[in-house]
Amino acid sequence: MKERYDVVVIGAGPGGLAAAISAKKEGAESVLIIDRDKEPGGILNQCIHNGFGVEIFKEDLPGPAYAERFINEAESVGVEFLLDSMVLDITPSKKVYVTSKWFGFKEIEATSIILAMGARERTRAQIRIPGFRPVGVYTAGTAQRFVNIEGFMPGKRFVILGSGDIGMIMARRLTLEGAKVERVLEIMPHLTGLTRNYVQCLQDFNIPLQLSHTVNRILGKNRVEAIESVQVDEHFNPIKGTEEIIPADTLLLSVGLIPENELSKKVGVKIDPLIQGPFVDEEMQTSVPGIFAAGNVVHIFDLVDWVTDAGITAGKGAARYVKVVKEKGDFVKLVPGNNIHHIVPQYIKRDALINGPVKLMMRVVKPIEEKVWVEVSDGQNLITRKLERYVRPAEMVTLTIPQKAYDDVRKTKELIVSVERFGG
Amino acid sequence: MEKFDVIVIGAGVVGAMIARTLSRYELNVAVIEKESDVCMGTTAANTAIIHAGYDPLPGTLKAELNVRGNKLWDQLAFELGIPFKRTGDYVVAIDSNEFNKLEELYNRGKLNGVIGLEILGRDEVLSRLPYINKDVGGAMFASTGGIIDPFQAALAPMENAVVNGVKLFLETSFEDFIFDGKRIVGIKTNKGDFLCSWVINAAGLYADTVMHKANLHPEFKITPRKGEYYIFDRNEFAISEVLFPVPTEISKGIMVTTTVHGNTIIGPNSHEVPDKEDTSNTVEGLDEVFKGASKLVPQIANSMKHVIAIFAGLRATGNARTPNPNIDYHHDFLIEVNKDIGLVNVAGIESPGLASSPAIAERVIELLKDSGLKLKEKKDFNPIRSPRPRFKDMSNEERAKLVSKNPSYGRIICRCEYVTEGEILDEIHAPVPARTYDAIKRRTWLGTGRCQGAFDTPRVVEILSKELGISPLEVTKKGDDSYFLLRKTKEV
Ligand SMILES: Cc1cc2nc3c(=O)[nH]c(=O)nc-3n(C[C@H](O)[C@H](O)[C@H](O)COP(=O)(O)OP(=O)(O)OC[C@H]3O[C@@H](n4cnc5c(N)ncnc54)[C@H](O)[C@@H]3O)c2cc1C
Ligand SMILES: Cc1cc2nc3c(=O)[nH]c(=O)nc-3n(C[C@H](O)[C@H](O)[C@H](O)COP(=O)(O)OP(=O)(O)OC[C@H]3O[C@@H](n4cnc5c(N)ncnc54)[C@H](O)[C@@H]3O)c2cc1C
Numbered sequence: 001m002k003e004r005y006d007v008v009v010i011g012a013g014p015g016g017l018a019a020a021i022s023a024k025k026e027g028a029e030s031v032l033i034i035d036r037d038k039e040p041g042g043i044l045n046q047c048i049h050n051g052f053g054v055e056i057f058k059e060d061l062p063g064p065a066y067a068e069r070f071i072n073e074a075e076s077v078g079v080e081f082l083l084d085s086m087v088l089d090i091t092p093s094k095k096v097y098v099t100s101k102w103f104g105f106k107e108i109e110a111t112s113i114i115l116a117m118g119a120r121e122r123t124r125a126q127i128r129i130p131g132f133r134p135v136g137v138y139t140a141g142t143a144q145r146f147v148n149i150e151g152f153m154p155g156k157r158f159v160i161l162g163s164g165d166i167g168m169i170m171a172r173r174l175t176l177e178g179a180k181v182e183r184v185l186e187i188m189p190h191l192t193g194l195t196r197n198y199v200q201c202l203q204d205f206n207i208p209l210q211l212s213h214t215v216n217r218i219l220g221k222n223r224v225e226a227i228e229s230v231q232v233d234e235h236f237n238p239i240k241g242t243e244e245i246i247p248a249d250t251l252l253l254s255v256g257l258i259p260e261n262e263l264s265k266k267v268g269v270k271i272d273p274l275i276q277g278p279f280v281d282e283e284m285q286t287s288v289p290g291i292f293a294a295g296n297v298v299h300i301f302d303l304v305d306w307v308t309d310a311g312i313t314a315g316k317g318a319a320r321y322v323k324v325v326k327e328k329g330d331f332v333k334l335v336p337g338n339n340i341h342h343i344v345p346q347y348i349k350r351d352a353l354i355n356g357p358v359k360l361m362m363r364v365v366k367p368i369e370e371k372v373w374v375e376v377s378d379g380q381n382l383i384t385r386k387l388e389r390y391v392r393p394a395e396m397v398t399l400t401i402p403q404k405a406y407d408d409v410r411k412t413k414e415l416i417v418s419v420e421r422f423g424g
Numbered sequence: 425m426e427k428f429d430v431i432v433i434g435a436g437v438v439g440a441m442i443a444r445t446l447s448r449y450e451l452n453v454a455v456i457e458k459e460s461d462v463c464m465g466t467t468a469a470n471t472a473i474i475h476a477g478y479d480p481l482p483g484t485l486k487a488e489l490n491v492r493g494n495k496l497w498d499q500l501a502f503e504l505g506i507p508f509k510r511t512g513d514y515v516v517a518i519d520s521n522e523f524n525k526l527e528e529l530y531n532r533g534k535l536n537g538v539i540g541l542e543i544l545g546r547d548e549v550l551s552r553l554p555y556i557n558k559d560v561g562g563a564m565f566a567s568t569g570g571i572i573d574p575f576q577a578a579l580a581p582m583e584n585a586v587v588n589g590v591k592l593f594l595e596t597s598f599e600d601f602i603f604d605g606k607r608i609v610g611i612k613t614n615k616g617d618f619l620c621s622w623v624i625n626a627a628g629l630y631a632d633t634v635m636h637k638a639n640l641h642p643e644f645k646i647t648p649r650k651g652e653y654y655i656f657d658r659n660e661f662a663i664s665e666v667l668f669p670v671p672t673e674i675s676k677g678i679m680v681t682t683t684v685h686g687n688t689i690i691g692p693n694s695h696e697v698p699d700k701e702d703t704s705n706t707v708e709g710l711d712e713v714f715k716g717a718s719k720l721v722p723q724i725a726n727s728m729k730h731v732i733a734i735f736a737g738l739r740a741t742g743n744a745r746t747p748n749p750n751i752d753y754h755h756d757f758l759i760e761v762n763k764d765i766g767l768v769n770v771a772g773i774e775s776p777g778l779a780s781s782p783a784i785a786e787r788v789i790e791l792l793k794d795s796g797l798k799l800k801e802k803k804d805f806n807p808i809r810s811p812r813p814r815f816k817d818m819s820n821e822e823r824a825k826l827v828s829k830n831p832s833y834g835r836i837i838c839r840c841e842y843v844t845e846g847e848i849l850d851e852i853h854a855p856v857p858a859r860t861y862d863a864i865k866r867r868t869w870l871g872t873g874r875c876q877g878a879f880d881t882p883r884v885v886e887i888l889s890k891e892l893g894i895s896p897l898e899v900t901k902k903g904d905d906s907y908f909l910l911r912k913t914k915e916v
Pocket of ligand 1: 010011012013014015016034035036037041042043044047050051052053085086087088116117118119141144165166169260263294295296297301302303304305307
């Protein structure tokens, strides 16, 4: 494994795989894809039912088979894999910190990063289900992993909350494995998954669906013993008197997915509060230049085919970004120096100043509550500087490199920006 | 049959502190605990505050032991290697009416010997706590208030006690005493009889039934008082202070506070419940907590979507009268020795029991000494328990070093809290071994983040099964019949 890659993709689900392949095909020389799981494929590995690939392949494939095609393609175009390895942190200057049992703790440099971490499931607390905290309350995805990957049944009698596709598919799966699914409860007055799945997963197996119903309470202290359901009115308030005790040993929650954007937030990517995914442009580039996003990280997609499509777009964007940055000698890197956390942009064209001054935006690491110089140098010579009354991490600092610095900038490989004492 | 000098019933924070203190002496000590792990009773579900001591009525045992206990925590946290922060705490008065009550608290604190109390005016409070309700009238600040990890607070002393020779018997439930005449000579448990010279009853919610078996204090009764909580995702909503409302007669009120892990937590309310096992959350209780907390910090109303967990705890509220005959107070700690019978009762340890626990342990030792138990200090007592690595709290350089020394610290098992395989293995093989999912959770903080174990559960089941040499079907969440998995697939 190298220390530097053109493109590093975080997440080897369908979003990440498609992005990695397309980045490579578009000319990125080195592409690394990192996943915390032992196998690439993301959530598809546990989706052993079919329904994948109808749009792209005109074939109805099970999840692992769909993933397999992309894994093979990624390997054949020379994408490198780092598996069973988790990314802990990324920086705006595109450093990737990753930890692994097999490869140790590593710092990898990238020119461009693609975020493809997928989504996580909403949990019990987010929908505030009262009662005890026994074993036997699982998200549908966790139960799916137990059943389809590990080969174990987490219960015998199930109640499922949520009529999305994941919930309905699990209802059928569990029934096929000999479990009794007592009920699927749905708080909305309508189904939230596909009608096709309602017919094939519930009706065909005589699993009752109750709309406008939710879980009122979990009974059982050590192990789930029963679920109390209740009907809700149009404002989702429980209707007194409609409570019903359903004996069961397991409750599955299939109540929605949330884009997994912890890393994105840490690196300063702006998140759209409406969808909890990053704001992106037409190339799937986020608010941090050179950082792209692919798949469920952006927003929850219905179909894996669309995830793949958007992944391809992100991969192209990343490759283009790399090309621009790498066009030999054409770029000058902006390096954070003393007390600078990061600078945007991270690179400027060597002759950028021909067209006018260049504005830099940056954040400092530590507050300094006195006059300071914010300076740009080439490592030896001062190129420009600006006096600030104070600097604080919460307040962005800007600095403009004037046109007259054209000659100085052309001569150097990098520009260092730093905060220096006023007296110095 | 092995005969113990002292048997402690109950491995909550109180039992653990007592065990550790006893382990300083040349004594043969056992602790029995009915659950599958230390710290599964009241100690597992509370607000985790090390109270300054201004709240209890002057002259009560609660007041004395709280103030003393508070002082002991610095040294103790250092010796045991556990996180403890003296954050200070605020009692926030919402209008001028409440503001007038602060003076009473302040004076009570002075009488109790609490140092570092200060009354702050409205402007000062607004500048220190910009998110506070704008109707705030002022606050009292207590600089000695602090926060702790309640699990570590019980686990670490128990581990240190075990390293110093105490024997811990889990899943061992006290059933009755064995008497020889008036004197206790042993106890009956579900795992057979244990012989001993002294018994210390630190059975939390059940301390009344235990003492009734010795025909003591038939009038003493423990009534559970439930308190419910919410915990927030620290990445989405967090304050870093400890805020009390102005207290009422029965409780210190619904707080907004931070934990040593940086999560904001709100609660508890306080309601009597009939059942000592009823730690369930209720719709009404959760609503009440929400309303109470929003009164202090209105922004909470918009942050409820960032709740990651809800839970409830039960206070062991007793009806013991304060030993001081001049004080008319009936909810004091009951800590006394019965020399002829050979029993020490430590009962009715509701809040501030966690804060007071080190002082409670000191008191128990004094009582035993006064009753003639020979206490000879061990030469080789080791007070130090070194903290184990916490990947999450390390710098990248430290992480790189740790992982290169021991690669299993490189594999993240809990993706929200960054808990590694190495840390889990450490806890499974620790002096007080973690043998269930929840036991690992209490020790490492795994599964407490945004995804609440959705990602790590299958992986932890696998690790536990491998390390304990059992089938995945035998792995439990919290002992007993709390099995994660009921059978293999394809076996109907
Ligand atoms: C139960 C279920 C049934 C479905 N059924 C269908 C269907 O029938 N048809 C259909 O078209 N779609 C279906 N989908 C949807 C489809 O599977 C998803 O839309 C798609 O898998 C999302 O792809 P992704 O690459 O964004 O995310 P994921 O597949 O979730 O991949 C994300 C990857 O990122 C990795 N990762 C995350 N964070 C890190 C980190 N910090 N470091 C390293 N790695 C990291 C994860 O391990 C994971 O492998 C289903 C989904 C589920 C859950
Ligand atoms: C809502 C709430 C908030 C609180 N907040 C605070 C706070 O902020 N600060 C503070 O200082 N205090 C607080 N407290 C109080 C504090 O939590 C308790 O005082 C303390 O945890 C009591 O510890 P313990 O060891 O006595 O009890 P426990 O932790 O309950 O331990 C008793 C143990 O005895 C075991 N046991 C019982 N019967 C038997 C038997 N027959 N055989 C064997 N074992 C048995 C139990 O299983 C249990 O593990 C709060 C309490 C609650 C409920």
